[in-house]
Amino acid sequence: MEYKGVVSLICPLLLEEQSFKITLSGLGPQPQERKERLWTPTELRSWLGQDVPPLMSTQVPPKQRSGNAVPSQVPLRTHVYLELQGQTQTALADTGAQENVMSAGMAKKLGLQVHRDDPSPHQFENARGDPMCTTGYTTVGCQFKDQPENRFPLKFWIMPKLVVPLVVGRRFLEETSCLTTFRHRLKKLKAIGKFTARILHLELPRKRLQCRIDGQMVAANPDTGSDLNLMSGWYARRSNFKMRELEPDHQYVEFADGTTAQLSGVVRVPFYIGSYEETAQLRDFYVLEGLTSDVLLGSDTLEELDAFNSYGDTFFELNEFDARCDFHYIRWVVKSENETLWNTPFSKIEFEALESGK
Structure with missing residues (x-):
């Protein structure tokens, strides 16, 4: 069944156990714009009590929920096991990254020679555009x-204050087919006990994923190295989204170089990848002022939707080129009672390995 422009007709349909499409004409910034989305009764029930149905929510933000928000679960992080110098090492798999990065401590542990004679050393950026330099x-x-018989050279850029030992980027993951043919190589590691939520993004050139948030087209930044979905403060305000406050222990995040920043809050909005025919899902996006992209998708969302396999045709490369690389690595920092930032070193965290390949 199809209705045009009369959103009040949504309510009687909530009792029907079926999915249906509603077309809105004459809404939005363009008078002739038509918006179509497929919604299930369960999704629409979750929006009961709002003044305006979600199909018109590009004009009116969702209501603020009572109470402060906290992360729903401990994030699972995507890693790859590599044999380096006769040792098995765990590398964070970051599809938002183009280059591979290694901490200075790991290079020393493996006894590797660091070359400092590169005529054009890479300069990376964290999630807010602050520069981070390599030492070689x-x-x-x-x-x-x-595949022990297949040994190949791998280049890593060295960072002195990298908060994880190893990172492998999208080029490596694509060339070794870890995202498709050999998905069994991707392992999900779950932090046990106290943890810090992280976001890692290192990308050159910049790859984006075509998505819609609350009906608005957005070029989202896909980052399997990220524990959480992010949204820039500018984009949240422009879209008139209502933010919920975060619990004090979950307001701080940490970047790749160990610096920290405070989140402004979290918004919950309808989200889906690709065309209007997809069923929207409510997703939380944490708001970070100064984020260099409007929206960044984290590992859990990308994994749950199998984005790189199921939505391969919705990825695209940005036309502009920047000599600097984005390196957006963020994790939660728990704030202790005495107002100091508590952070467990990565090497001290215990992990539980889970298979992620199908």
Whole structure:
């Protein structure tokens, strides 16, 4: 069944156990604009009590929920096991990254030579555009356990204050087919006990995913190295989204170089990838002032939707080119009672490994 422009007709349909499409004409900034979305009764019930139905929510923000928001669960992080220098090492898999990065401590542990003679050393950016410089690069032989006969050189840029030991980027993951043919190589590691939520993004060139948030088209930044979805403060205000406050212990995040920032809050909005025919889902996006992209999608969302396989045709490369790389690595920082930032070193965190391949 189809209705045009009369959103009050949504309510009687909430009792029907079926999905249906509603077309709105004459809404939005363009008079002739038509918006179509498929909504299930369960999704519409979740919006009961709002003054305006979600199909018109590009004009009116959702109501603020009572109470402060907290993360719903401990995030699962995507890693790859690599054989380096005869040792098995765990590398964070970041599809938002183009280059591979290694901490200075890991390079020393593996006994690798760091070359500092590169005529054009890379300068990376964190999630807010602050520069992070490398001290050089190293090259090391690498192999997978399931293909020990296939050994290949792998280049890593060295960062002195990298808060994780190893990062492998999208180029590596695509060339080794870890995202498609060999998905069994991707492992999900779950932090046990106290943890810090992280977002890592290192990208050159910049790859984006075509999505819609509350009916608005947006080029989202896909980042499997991120624990959470992010939204810039500018985009949240422009879209007139209502923010919920965060609990004090979950207001701070940490970047790749160990610096911290405070989140402004969280918004919950309808989200889906691709065309209007997809069923929208309510997603939380944490608001970070100064975020260099409007929206950043984290590991849990990308994994749950199998974005790189199911929505491959919705990815695209931005036309502009920047000599600097984005390196957006963020994790939660728990604030203790004495107002100091508490952070467990990455090497001290215990992990539970879970299979992520199908």
